[in-house]
Every structure is written in C-alpha cells, then in structure tokens.
Amino acid sequence: xxxxxxIYLMYVIVFLQGFVFYxxxxxxxxxxxxxxxxxxxxxxxxxxxxxxxxEVPWGWFSDRFGYKKTLVLANILFFVSKIVFYMSHSFxxxxxxxxxxxxxxxxxxGCDIALIYSSIKENEVQNVFGRYSAFGTLGFFMACIxxxxxxPISLEFTALFTIFPYALxxxxxxxxxxxxxxxxxxxxxxxxxxxxxxxxSIIIFIISIGLVMEVFQxxxxxxxxxQYLKSGIDPRYFGxxxxxxxxxRLFSAKSxxxxxxxxxxxxxxxxxxxxxxxxxxxxxxxxxxxxxxxxTFISLCAALIGPIETDIKNKHIRVSSRATILSIYSMSxxxxxxxxxxxxxxxxxxxxxxGFATCCAMSILGLxxxxxxxxxxxxxxxxxxxxxxxxKSV
Numbered sequence: 001x002x003x004x005x006x007i008y009l010m011y012v013i014v015f016l017q018g019f020v021f022y023x024x025x026x027x028x029x030x031x032x033x034x035x036x037x038x039x040x041x042x043x044x045x046x047x048x049x050x051x052x053x054x055e056v057p058w059g060w061f062s063d064r065f066g067y068k069k070t071l072v073l074a075n076i077l078f079f080v081s082k083i084v085f086y087m088s089h090s091f092x093x094x095x096x097x098x099x100x101x102x103x104x105x106x107x108x109x110g111c112d113i114a115l116i117y118s119s120i121k122e123n124e125v126q127n128v129f130g131r132y133s134a135f136g137t138l139g140f141f142m143a144c145i146x147x148x149x150x151x152p153i154s155l156e157f158t159a160l161f162t163i164f165p166y167a168l169x170x171x172x173x174x175x176x177x178x179x180x181x182x183x184x185x186x187x188x189x190x191x192x193x194x195x196x197x198x199x200x201s202i203i204i205f206i207i208s209i210g211l212v213m214e215v216f217q218x219x220x221x222x223x224x225x226x227q228y229l230k231s232g233i234d235p236r237y238f239g240x241x242x243x244x245x246x247x248x249r250l251f252s253a254k255s256x257x258x259x260x261x262x263x264x265x266x267x268x269x270x271x272x273x274x275x276x277x278x279x280x281x282x283x284x285x286x287x288x289x290x291x292x293x294x295x296t297f298i299s300l301c302a303a304l305i306g307p308i309e310t311d312i313k314n315k316h317i318r319v320s321s322r323a324t325i326l327s328i329y330s331m332s333x334x335x336x337x338x339x340x341x342x343x344x345x346x347x348x349x350x351x352x353x354x355g356f357a358t359c360c361a362m363s364i365l366g367l368x369x370x371x372x373x374x375x376x377x378x379x380x381x382x383x384x385x386x387x388x389x390x391x392k393s394v
Contacts, residue, residue, distance in 0.1 A: 006119045011135045018139020019165035021147045022158035024238040027225045041345025043098050048338030050102035058107045059327025067115040068176045074107035075173040079166040086159040110326030118179040126256040129307040137249040144243030196328040204373045210336030211366035215359045216302035218344045224295045226352045231288040245296045252303035265374040271301040272367040279360035
C-alpha cells in the first residue's frame, strides 16, 4: 500500500472543502434569510452539543470499521449539508443543516487525523499536519477571492457554488486506502476513556485549547462581520478581507519552526497571549485597519496552534484505538466550546463590545491553564531525567 497516496488525497480533499464561497458573508447570509444573532448562536450551541454526543460513537465506528469508510460516509453527508444550506429559508432548515454538519464534523474529527497519522512517521507530524491545515486555508483563500466577485451579483450564488467542490471531495474520498493498523475487533469504550486521561495533565491542556478555539471561532466566523460594519467597511470588501486573513493563515505550515524555537507549549503560550491582546484591541477600537489586523492575528495564532495541538494530543496516545481517543479529546474540548459559545452569543446580543470582552476573558483563562500545563509537564520532564540519571549512577 502506498501510504503517501492517502496524504496527497487528503490534501486535495481538504483543499476542495475550503471552497466555502459564502464564508465571508455567512452571518449576513443567515440574517438575510431571517435569523437573528441570538438564533445563529443558539443553533451553533445545539451543533456543539450534538458534536459532543456523537464524537465518541463516531470514533468507535472509525476504529471498528475503518477510517476510509468513515471518511467516505462523512464527506458524502458534508456534500448533502451544503445543498441543505443553500435551500434554507427558515430557522428549522438552518437548524437541520447544522445538525447534518454536526454529524459530519464529529465523523471527520479524529478520523482524518488518525488516517494521516497512521500514514506518516512520527517526526513528520507537525510538517504534514501544518501542510494539511495550509491546504484547507488555501482553498478558503481562493474561495474568498472569488466571493468578492460573486457577492455583488447575489448572496444566493455564494451558497450554490459551494456545493460543487464538496461533491468532488466526496468522490475523491472513495480512492483513499485503508491503513495497515485497521483492526476488526471492537475497541472498548471504558478502556479508551481510561487511556485518554491516564495522564491527567492532558485535561488541563484540552480545556485550555477548547477555550482558545472557541474564541477563534466566535471572532473569525461571527463577530468579525459586525465589527467590520461598525468600523464602516462595506460588505462588498468582506471577501477580500477574509482572503487576506486566510493568506496569512498559510503560515500554519511553519508551526514546526516555532515549536523548535520555543517548545510546543511555549509556542502556544506566546500565541495565546497574542490573542488576548488582539481581543482587547477589538473591544475598544472602531478603526477599520486595527479591526482587520486584530482579527488576522487571532486567526493566524489559531492556525499555528492547530498542528502543535495535534502533535501533543497524538503523543499522549499509546494504544491502537487512536480515532476513539482523539474523538474523546475533541468531545471534551467541544463541551468547553459549547458552553463558551452560549456565553459569547448572549454577550454579543447585548453589544459587540461585550462579545469581545467575553472572548478576552476566555483567552486569559485559556492562557492561565496553558501556563499550568507547561509547568506540570516541565516538572514531569525534570523528574524523568533525574530518575534516569540516578539509574545510570546505580
């Protein structure tokens, strides 16, 4: 089996799934079809809850029946969800679209990573996942550039044109190959949960990442558009702005360089602190340039954190049921994000400034937890080195 075939196919699939032409105006699209800001966040919260519920069952399914089957099924449903989004004109239809998306994202979560991780060497992890993230970003970047020409014609077309690349991505999934460590026996849930949190420090790490990624999601998907309007930016430029932001995110492929210089957790701490500063700026500014720069930094930091986070999580796994345990991690992080999503949504309904203030508070809490994780893991490393030194002296 040529494992690199899986890597190249996954690069192309995630690239195609980056072509979300309605991305720059996702909030405006929903509002134009009758949804309020609180309804948008409410639907998002339901989506998070469903993802939490479905994460582990999907992980079990992946480890039981194979990563390829899971990815094929999930990508077909991904394609269907885009059709439903285009056809949505009511709260119920948008909710149905988000339910489908929850099924898809919980299915892909952990499974795509497990397939790729099982197809590469351990020292290639950050480089490969950095490129994987960059390909997704590149696709979205090109969609954003294209949407600048589509939006003035019709918002409807942004949703319609998104359907076609997702159809092609679903077809390409059929050509993936199953990895060698695919097992027929059913992974045990209790054993997987025990193994997932055998090292209790990972709990602190997951909570921290959950907070940080929810801030990224809230700022770059929902709050940014309201902030741009507040700053006097015409919606026709949203696509170009988002394209610029996505171009910066391509630097996620260089996260390995930052890790080598500062260490994995050291790099995350620096990036998290940058997000805190950016959130503070967004609370107080009405300046268009400052708003764009702050949103860009939050997006860039999250992009750089992604491959590092993946590397840390995978290094905590020492059993064969990798997809199940990755799903458990995602489920735990999703619980944090779901709660944070509701809080940010309520705050944003009061005012955009309160929304950013809530994001700032969550970023600070995430930073504090990452500092604790860094201290604990550093102490453990020192203890292990001391033990090895004592054993050698004996």
